[in-house]
Amino acid sequence: MSQLLRWTSADLEAMPDDSKRREIIDGELYVSKQPHYNHQLVCVNSVVTLSAWNTESGLGQVNLAPGVIFAEDDDVAPDVIWISNRRLANALTADGKLHSAPELVVEVLSPGESNERRDREAKLKLYSRRGVEEYWILDWRTQSVEVYRREHAQLRLIHTLYGEDQLKSPTLPGFFTPAAALFRGIHLD
Numbered sequence: 001m002s003q004l005l006r007w008t009s010a011d012l013e014a015m016p017d018d019s020k021r022r023e024i025i026d027g028e029l030y031v032s033k034q035p036h037y038n039h040q041l042v043c044v045n046s047v048v049t050l051s052a053w054n055t056e057s058g059l060g061q062v063n064l065a066p067g068v069i070f071a072e073d074d075d076v077a078p079d080v081i082w083i084s085n086r087r088l089a090n091a092l093t094a095d096g097k098l099h100s101a102p103e104l105v106v107e108v109l110s111p112g113e114s115n116e117r118r119d120r121e122a123k124l125k126l127y128s129r130r131g132v133e134e135y136w137i138l139d140w141r142t143q144s145v146e147v148y149r150r151e152h153a154q155l156r157l158i159h160t161l162y163g164e165d166q167l168k169s170p171t172l173p174g175f176f177t178p179a180a181a182l183f184r185g186i187h188l189d
Contacts, residue, residue, distance in 0.1 A: 008072040021065075025122045027073040035110055038140040038186050039079075042108045045182050046080045046138065050104075053175045060084040060103070067097040070130045076123070080106035082172065101131040103171050108138045124148065128155040134171045143183040 006027030015022060021032040043064060050062040062082050069075045083091065083102035091100040105127050107119045119137055127135050128150075135148040135155050144162050148155040149170075161167055161179040168176045 006073055009069055009075045010072070012075055021077060023076040024073055025076060025118070025126050028122070030118055030122070032110065032115065035108075036140075038188075039108050039110055041185055042138050042140045042182060043079050043106075045184055046106050046108075049177050049181055050080070050082055050172075050175075053172060054082065057172075057174060058085075059173070061088060068102070069097050069099050070101070070126070074126055074130070076126070078102075078105045078123075079108045101127070101133075103133040104136070104169070105132050105134075106136045106138060108140065111141070124155060134169055136167075138182055140183060140186050141188070143180065143186065145179045145182065 004027075007024045007029040008027075009024070011029075012022055012024065019034060023030045023032075047062055047064050054060060054062050060083050062080065064080055065077045066081055067075070067077055068081070081098075081102040082104040083098065087100065087103065088098075091098040091102070093099050105123075107123060109116055109119055124135065128148075131150075132155065133150050137146040137148070138144075139146075142162075144160050145165075145167055146160050147158045147167070147169075149158045150156075163180050164178045166176050167179050167182075
């Protein structure tokens with residue numbers, strides 16, 4: 001009986017630098033191509049919105065697509081994260097990667113069933129298992145924000161926001177923004 005191949009961080013290091021995003025979740029390799037323009041615009045809007053709050057609060061740091069290595073077989077690059085200064089002090093190591101969960105992870109959906117399944121299932125389970133406090137899934141096509149929060153040691157869908165619905169977070173004291181702010185400038189064809 002043959003063993004199933006389990007990808008590791010070492011395998012990622014050996015792969016070519018060809019602008020593809022490669023992530024490992026529970027030993028499975030996921031490869032993504034260059035994202036859509038709107039995907040990147042929503043990432044930037046998220047960073048700008050979170051950074052404005054973070055500059056005022058001084059509570060942590062916002063980053064775009066950092067490497068997060070939870071384990072050798074759980075090595076991902078979320079679209080956007082916010083991590084408190086307290087967690088950052090222990091999570092960031094000399095390799096320039098985070099080795100424990102940020103409080104907030106934001107993923108922007110890319111079109112395609114496998115991409116959506118990765119963010120809504122595989123990454124949701126991973127972030128839930130690894131201690132992320134809050135997880136936002138942003139869909140630029142529907143301009144919606146799915147908000148998952150930790151309840152009873154698990155990330156659960158709290159609500160889905162649209163338009164002028166206010167996005168607030170107990171994880172980010174004093175943070176609030178209309179959901180629409182994260183989709184400013186989107187070009188729908």
